[in-house]
Amino acid sequence: xxxxxxxxxxxxxxxxxxxxxxFLVDLFLGLLLLIxxxxxxxxxxxxxxxxxxxxxxxEGMFLLPWNWSTSAYEALLGNAGFLLAFGNSVKILIGGxxxxxxxxxxxxxxxxxxxxxxxxxxxxxVIVPYVFNVGMIPTYLLVTNIGLIDTLPAVYIPVAISTYxxxxxxxxxxxxxxxxxxxxxxxxxxxxxxxLRIILPLSKAIIMTIGLFxxxxxxxxxxxxxxxxNSNALQPLPILLRNILMASGMNEYVExxxxxxxxxxxxxxxxxxxxxxxxxxxxxxxxxxxxxxTLLGSVKG
Amino acid sequence: xxxxxxxxxxxxxxxxxxxLPLFSQGSKDSAVDGPVSIDLWYGAAVTEAxxxxxxxxxxxxxxEKLNIxxxxxxxxxxxxxxxxxxxxxxxxxxxxxxFMVRRDVLARLVSQGLVAPVDDLYEKMPTxxxxxxxxxxxxxxxxxxxxxxxxxxxxxxxxxxxxIRKDWLDNLGLSIxxxxxxxxxxxxxxxxxxxxxxxxxxTYGYGAFQEVNNxxxxxxxxxxxxxxxxxxxxxxxxxxxxxxxxILKPEFYDAMVYLKKMVDxxxxxxxxxxxKKDDFRAAWKQGRFGIMREQNAAFAAQSNYAPxxxxxxxxxxxxxDPIKGPKGHASIGPYTAxxxxxxxxxxxxxxxxxxxxAELLEWMASDEGYYLLGWGVEGVNYTKDANGIPVAxxxxxxxxxxxxxxxQTVTQLRNMVFYNGDxxxxxxxxxxxxATSKKEMSALDVLRTxxxxxxxxxxxxxxxxxxxxxLKRFYEQGLSEFITGKRTLNRTNWNTWIAEFKKLGGQDWxxxxxxxxxxxxxxxx
Numbered sequence: 012x013x014x015x016x017x018x019x020x021x022x023x024x025x026x027x028x029x030x031x032x033x034f035l036v037d038l039f040l041g042l043l044l045l046i047x048x049x050x051x052x053x054x055x056x057x058x059x060x061x062x063x064x065x066x067x068x069x070e071g072m073f074l075l076p077w078n079w080s081t082s083a084y085e086a087l088l089g090n091a092g093f094l095l096a097f098g099n100s101v102k103i104l105i106g107g108x109x110x111x112x113x114x115x116x117x118x119x120x121x122x123x124x125x126x127x128x129x130x131x132x133x134x135x136x137v138i139v140p141y142v143f144n145v146g147m148i149p150t151y152l153l154v155t156n157i158g159l160i161d162t163l164p165a166v167y168i169p170v171a172i173s174t175y176x177x178x179x180x181x182x183x184x185x186x187x188x189x190x191x192x193x194x195x196x197x198x199x200x201x202x203x204x205x206x207l208r209i210i211l212p213l214s215k216a217i218i219m220t221i222g223l224f225x226x227x228x229x230x231x232x233x234x235x236x237x238x239x240x241n242s243n244a245l246q247p248l249p250i251l252l253r254n255i256l257m258a259s260g261m262n263e264y265v266e267x268x269x270x271x272x273x274x275x276x277x278x279x280x281x282x283x284x285x286x287x288x289x290x291x292x293x294x295x296x297x298x299x300x301x302x303x304x305t306l307l308g309s310v311k312g
Numbered sequence: 313x314x315x316x317x318x319x320x321x322x323x324x325x326x327x328x329x330x331x332l333p334l335f336s337q338g339s340k341d342s343a344v345d346g347p348v349s350i351d352l353w354y355g356a357a358v359t360e361a362x363x364x365x366x367x368x369x370x371x372x373x374x375x376e377k378l379n380i381x382x383x384x385x386x387x388x389x390x391x392x393x394x395x396x397x398x399x400x401x402x403x404x405x406x407x408x409x410x411f412m413v414r415r416d417v418l419a420r421l422v423s424q425g426l427v428a429p430v431d432d433l434y435e436k437m438p439t440x441x442x443x444x445x446x447x448x449x450x451x452x453x454x455x456x457x458x459x460x461x462x463x464x465x466x467x468x469x470x471x472x473x474x475x476i477r478k479d480w481l482d483n484l485g486l487s488i489x490x491x492x493x494x495x496x497x498x499x500x501x502x503x504x505x506x507x508x509x510x511x512x513x514x515t516y517g518y519g520a521f522q523e524v525n526n527x528x529x530x531x532x533x534x535x536x537x538x539x540x541x542x543x544x545x546x547x548x549x550x551x552x553x554x555x556x557x558x559i560l561k562p563e564f565y566d567a568m569v570y571l572k573k574m575v576d577x578x579x580x581x582x583x584x585x586x587x588k589k590d591d592f593r594a595a596w597k598q599g600r601f602g603i604m605r606e607q608n609a610a611f612a613a614q615s616n617y618a619p620x621x622x623x624x625x626x627x628x629x630x631x632x633d634p635i636k637g638p639k640g641h642a643s644i645g646p647y648t649a650x651x652x653x654x655x656x657x658x659x660x661x662x663x664x665x666x667x668x669x670a671e672l673l674e675w676m677a678s679d680e681g682y683y684l685l686g687w688g689v690e691g692v693n694y695t696k697d698a699n700g701i702p703v704a705x706x707x708x709x710x711x712x713x714x715x716x717x718x719x720q721t722v723t724q725l726r727n728m729v730f731y732n733g734d735x736x737x738x739x740x741x742x743x744x745x746x747a748t749s750k751k752e753m754s755a756l757d758v759l760r761t762x763x764x765x766x767x768x769x770x771x772x773x774x775x776x777x778x779x780x781x782x783l784k785r786f787y788e789q790g791l792s793e794f795i796t797g798k799r800t801l802n803r804t805n806w807n808t809w810i811a812e813f814k815k816l817g818g819q820d821w822x823x824x825x826x827x828x829x830x831x832x833x834x835x836x837x
Contacts, residue, residue, distance in 0.1 A: 062619055090717065092362025147396075148403040155404050237393055238400055241353075241385040241408075243363030250388070254359040257389040274619075276590050278360075 058083050058280035083277035087285060092251060099163065100230060100248035104289075107167030107229035108222050111176075115221065119177050120206050123184035141174035147238070154239055165239035166247070167229055176221045183217040184210060219300035227290055248286050255282045347381040348668045350660075351408035353398070355652060357727050359389035361720040368722055370684055378671055386724070387412060402426050409660035410669050413461065413653055415452065415775065421655065422455045428661040429458040436670045440677035443731045448771060451832065452651050462673070465731045466650030473631040473762030474537045474644055475611065477602035479624075480507035480515075491636050492541050492570060495603075499579040502602040508624075517579040519601030521587035527648055527773040529559070530788040531795070534584075534592075534605050535571065536645030540768065541637030542567035546646030548773045548825060552835045557822045559787070559813070565806050566638070572795050585792070599624055605644070608762055612755035614744050625749040631761045644762075646770035652727055676729045685729045686736065687714045688722045694739075701738040772834035776825040783817045 025033075049072075056072050059079035064071065087093050121127060122134060150169055159165040187210060195205045211218070233249035240246060256279055294301075356363070363386050364370065374382050385408065387394045395417050401407050402421055413421070421427045434441045434450075444464050453461035476488060481498070484507055489495040499517025501507065507515055520534035528536060529547040539545045544558040544567050558564055574580040581601045583591070596604055597620040610616050611629065620627060634642040656669055675681045687694040687702040693714045694702040704713035711718045730736050741755035779787065790809055793799040799809070810818075829835050 086717070090362070091365075092360075092721070095362070147400060151400045152404050155406055160406075237388050238397060241351075243384060243386050244366065246363075246386070251360070251362075253393070254356075254389040257359060276594065279590075 054280045054284055058277050058284050060274060060277045060280075062274045062277075064274070080277070083274070083281035084285070086278060087281055093282070095244065096246055096248045096251040099245055100286075101289075102163055103166050103232070103236075103247055104226055104229050106164060107171070107232075108225050110164075110167060111171045111173070111225040111229075112218065112222055114171050115173070115177050115180060115225075116211070116218070117206065118172060119180035120184055120210060122177070122181045124202075125185075125189075137174055137177065151238060160239055161241045161245065163240070163245055166232055166235045170228075170232075170235065173225070173228075176224055180214075180217055180221055183214060187213055216300045219297050223293070223297050223301060226293070230290055252282050252286050255279055347375050347379045348665060349381045349383060350410060350665060350669060350672060351383045351385065353385045353387050353408045353411035354725055355394075355412045355727060356386045356389070356724045358720045358724065359386075361717070361724065364722050364724055369689060370722070370725075373680075373684065374672070374675070378668070378675055380668055380672055382672070384725075405659065407657035407659060409663075409665050410654055410656055410672075413655050415461075415651075415653060418453065418461050418653055418655055419455060422460045426658050427460050427655045428658050428666065429460055430462055430656060431459050433462070433656075433666070433670045433673075434459075436667075437674040437677065440674050443677060443733065448649055449651055452649075452772075452775070453653055453655075461653040461655040463651035463653050464728065466652050468732050468737075468759065469647050469649060470644070470763040470765075470767050471609075471759055472533075472605055472607045472644065473758070473765060474605050474634055475603070475629045476632045477502070477507065478628040478630045479626055480602045483507050483509060488630070488632050489635065490633065492538075492638065495635050496573070496579070499574065499603065500577065503577075503579045507602060508599055515599065516581040516601040517603055518574060518584075519581045519592060519596055519604045520584040521589060521592040522585065523589070524788070525774070526776065526778055527646055527770055530791050531571065533645060537605055537634050537643070538571060538574075539564075539567050540643030540645055541635045541641055542570070543637065543639065543641035543643075545643045545768050546770050546773060548646075548770065548776055548829070550646075550768075550770045550773050550829065550834060550836055552837055555826045555829055555835050557818070557825065560810065560818075560822060563639075563641075565803070568791070568794055568801060568806070572797075572801050575795055576797070585796075596620070597623060599627065608759040609741065609755045612753055612758040613741065614746075614753070617753060618747060621746040621748045627749075631758060631765070634766050642766050643768045644765050646768045646773060648770050648772065648774045650774075654728070673728075676725075682729050685725045686723060687726075687739065688712075688719060693719045693722060699738070701735060701742075703739065703742060769836055772829065772832060775832070775834075776828055777821060779821045780817060783813075783821060786813060786816055787818075 053068065053072055056074060056079075057068070059076075059081065060071055060074065061078065061080035062082070064074070118137070122130065122137065124130070127133070154160055154165050154169055159168060191209055191213075192205055195209050200208065231249060232247075233253060236247050236250050237253075240250075363384060371382060374380050388397060391414060394412075395414060398407070398411065398413055398417055399420070402424065405426070407421075407426055418427065430453075434445060445462065449463035449465070450459050452463040453459050476498075478488075480502055481488065484501050484505055486498055486501060489498045502515055502517040504513075506513070520531075522530065522532050523534055524530050524532040527547050531539075536545045539558075542563045544561055544564045546558060549556055549558050549561065554561070575582075581587075581595065583595070587595065592604075593606075593610060593616075595601065596606070599620075634644050636642045654673075656666060660666065660669065676685055683690065683694075683702070690696065690702075692707070692709075693712055694704060695706045697703045697705075702714065704710070704715045704719075707713050710716055713719045714723050737756055737759070741759065743752055743754040743756075745751070746753055778784075790799070790813070794801045794806070794809075799805060814822075
């Protein structure tokens, strides 16, 4: 029986330099927290600001919660256009992440196989369009000609494979010991089976991480939606959000705004906050994979 | 093993190609014998309110009466986004049949042959032409002698005014200022003499924010009444005698000195350089300043005035005459005729849709179309008062009122039928009693008062050439540096800066602008 080497932890007394360093790190992180938290808090408090509020933005950030008004949220949630746009964004998110992963994973896996004939050229085939983007008009023509224009998939199919994400995933797959794949092949597994039964179960971290990257980009995708979607019933949240943020008609034309009596600034802040909620809510569940995934993807071998 | 690799690649390719048709639902045009399909990309009246619902009664009426299957697409709210969408569609020769477009994009589409002339349509739409189009609007879309777009009336002209807090003046025993010197005194008193009597030093004389456009260059619209006192309102002087950039006139320096004095003495709200429109409007409702230039509805419409009324039941703004400058000049600012241009694609004409489009537009101008698109369905979205004016009273469901959150969706096309006629204005700006102070208010009365003040005609000045981005930056940065004290404002420095401005392209911009204005008969006597 082998003797196991035992390690004991030794408490090292921190020096004054350690204390100073830790203080500086804490200070830096504290400042960073403030830089992130203050605008967020400002947006949240602005979204709860009542119509009859008197004071500047700074004072508004310290408005006590019992003086808050939920009129902006009530107006948004009671607005059919908002709910329709939210629904469309969810469809784009689900369809986008599913199709992106469905296409990125096999491509990354194929590119990670060192013995693949023509691998070099295939890699070039993937990287060249990444470096030399064809631009908006040819893409628009392609989307139109294949009949995707004015459909929700037009927002995510043309960008379903991100070369950057694919390369990260390829690096991750290359890091999986080849012996595992070889033994599976010896047992008679096909490449598809190896991918599904060996590679994917070992790749949860990178799949969740890349999935999050894709999810955030599809959720926030304004430009493609603006360009490719014509039907009013297909407009997603970023378009509505832009319309709300750009709205000037609320002040200058109508007697009652599209969102009732809620203050305009509160409506704008509430719509920004609500559109961020799904991503913010998803992040804690993905965080453990995210940290691991980004690190693993960065180290080869 | 190689075979398996190829199978794997083939599967990926197959998956990619197979998935596309699954998602695709490309739209097809109507059948040959069915209604004519017309794609309309329109600018929404209230961008955030959402489009007309799929079961909007207008679709059925248009199909039944005109045999037109109308397909609506709301253009993005931002103009540059609109341009991108239209230009991408143009590049794919996929422009809609009828679409709203800005003039400079229209010019590009004309040169590419993608839009059709509309000169022959005016006489085919007699009702619409009588109310919507005139010589000025036709010239607005004229290129190479042909009119390539239908320029509908845009926003109401001269709908802003110089407002002053009458209650503050009364508290301080002052009268409404009429000259630039008196204005300075009032602004000082508003800033330093506690005009609201709350014991705090929390008020300023003048309030503004930076709002610039082609014809109201920096410092922009909100300070035009000050520039107007020196005869340098607007980007361009549009008179035959002095045509050119106002910044090149010697009086511009005097206006700058005056503005700098306002800044140095702290009698203009110091946040004016940081305010956005919403901040500015929140600020006057919070009683932060006592003089401003504001739009009639943004000031006096019920929902806009309500916070001020609640905060200051005894507060009172009055529309004042523009301030007279040292040489007797006075102006609220320049005004131009705003248009919303609708163009017809060449593709639509090739497909034989031009007549149908004219039919649709003419129907929109009929009583039926006008009321339906402007206010909705009578009894559901509006009722008529004793004078025949659409009102939002007495409806079974107030949410469906044309001014209500839901009702606004069915009037999103109203900009295609409105022409700023009396009925629209009465309906748009009804009289009301304020909730707290119980005084009668009318944004229409305010509008009429504002329009009666002295303005400077500058029709077409929004079509003149614009400076390059670098020159614009130099212009705006230079002026702001003079006003904020980063550059010393004196004659020598000013002349040096103007010389530099001319050298960088300012003279060329001026010359091109004057030439354009002369060619298009835009100059006034």
